[in-house]
Amino acid sequence: MGVTFSQFFPPSPSLTEANLPSQKGKVFIVTGGTSGVGFELCRILYLAGGRVYLAGRSEENARHAMEQIEEGSGSSTGTIHFLHLALDDLSTIRPAVDTFLASESRLDVLFNNAGVSNPPAGSVSTQGHELQMATNCLGPYLLTQLLLPTLVKTAEGSRSAAVRVVWTSSIVVDLSAPKDGMNVTDIGQPSKDQQANYTSSKTGNWFLASDLASRVGQHGVLSVTANPGNLKTALTRHMPMIVPILVSPLLYGAVYGAYTELWAGLSPDLSIKDGGTYIIPWGRVHPSPRPDLITALASSEDGGTGLAKAFADWCEKQTAGFR
Template identity: 60%
Template sequence: MGVTYSQFFPPAPALTEENVPSLSGKVFIVTGGASGIGFELAKILFRAAGKVYIAGRSEENARQSITKIQSTAPKHASNGQLEFLYLKLDDLSTIKASVDDFSRKEAKLDVLWNNAGVSLPPLGSTSSQGHELQVATNCLGPYLFTQLLLPKLQAAAQSSAPGSARVVWTSSQMVDLTAPKKDSFMADVITPSKDNQRNYFITKIGNWFLASELAREVAPSGIISVVQNPGNLNTNLLRHVMWMKYMSYPLLHKARKGAYTELWAGLSPDINLESTGCYIIPWGRVHPAPRAELVRALKSSDENGSGLAKQFWDWCESQTIEFR
């Protein structure tokens, strides 16, 4: 209960715009960077002299956000660069073109923040390939995008300190409130539930599964993969269920606070290759005591686990392989 309470009312952040080091020469992608947490994160990275690609489906929104970030930056500061990258996570057929566009411009990628997501759209909403919209946007799209960007992350890892190149996935405090059931989790992934909140919960557990499995895959290359709960925030994530936003409003923090969680996950030297795959909570701390059921789900049967994370990873691979 103490850990859950502390995620509603976290201690002060350790890494903010006030003490982030210079990011000159670093290249970043922030999906969903035109609004909310992603916008606040992009602003911090830009002001620290990083080169930031704001990835999303709307160039107009991204350009407006870029202009706003640039116009509000401190004068005479050593600011970075901001670019737009078209990315439509709910259409797998478009993602390779987005990665190709990025690859023509950049030789490396230091940190990928899989920040974009959708929560509780109208029940029955589907992606271009017919997947339930939340699992498509929150898991399948980011999975494919990340896989295609691995060569650029590996290039960054080869030219920097071990663990500097990272992938940051986005989960939710919901993972602390319930746990996946071995006998039904994958069934609900394949055949979405009529309970839209359960469908959302599956994607947030899925994000930790993907972070954990990717950590196993890329650690030998010097790349870190972690997952984070940015916090309970006042953003557009709940735009489809405004009643829920109004009810929870007293517990919601400003989006900037969530950016501190993501910043710590992507840049903190306190995370290393030995802690890769960990779960990070607001405003930048490793979760001290994840649910035992989740820990078992992350482990293989050889490790006395349920192997659910690997099953979900394999399913994501099977659904995206034709779009490589």
């Protein structure tokens, strides 16, 4: 209960734009960078001198966001670029990666930040998957897999755990995920309850972070997941109007969510042994995750249920045709 309480009322962030070291020479991709947490994260990385790729579906919205960032960042030596990407359309992801690799030979941190919550019932992706599972898990999974060779190559010339993938989860994993996180055998048959589907996708983000960590940790790439916090962002736009009003006293500005992801992506307090770790607001390792979820993350060989690997295998099967 104490950990849950502290996620609603976190201590002050320890890594912000005020004390972030120079990121000059580093390359970042931030999905969903046109608004909310993604916008603030792009702003902070740009301000620190990073080379930032703002990935999103709308070039118009991206150009507007980038103009705001550039105008508000004074004499920053950073650069910011638009990368067209629609996570709910798997056919856009390979072209986005090709565009990125035509300009860059390294990638220091991939922030899988974009997400959708509680869209209208029956909403599906271009390929017919439940929209939240598609946007929050399948799209980020494919994007990460296609960028993995570049991440691994970058890690060869970097200090330990400097190259990272950050997946975006939610407090709903702690509060309402079913026992073991999800039933992988039913994942292709979404619930009629959109909140249940959202919870499955956010649990899936942790599963994907953990599975990736087990595969690439030995190559120097750190993979973690983060609950950005309870925030005032467009993520609540599909919820009944009364919900944001009722919970408003518990919500923080989007920049605080950026601080959580910033810590997950750049804090020197994390090392390769923290692969698969769950980060909580505004940048702390979750001290006591649910035991059933820890068991789901572990392989059967290590005494777990292997559900994380099973979910990653399902994502691989769904996305294999778009490599």
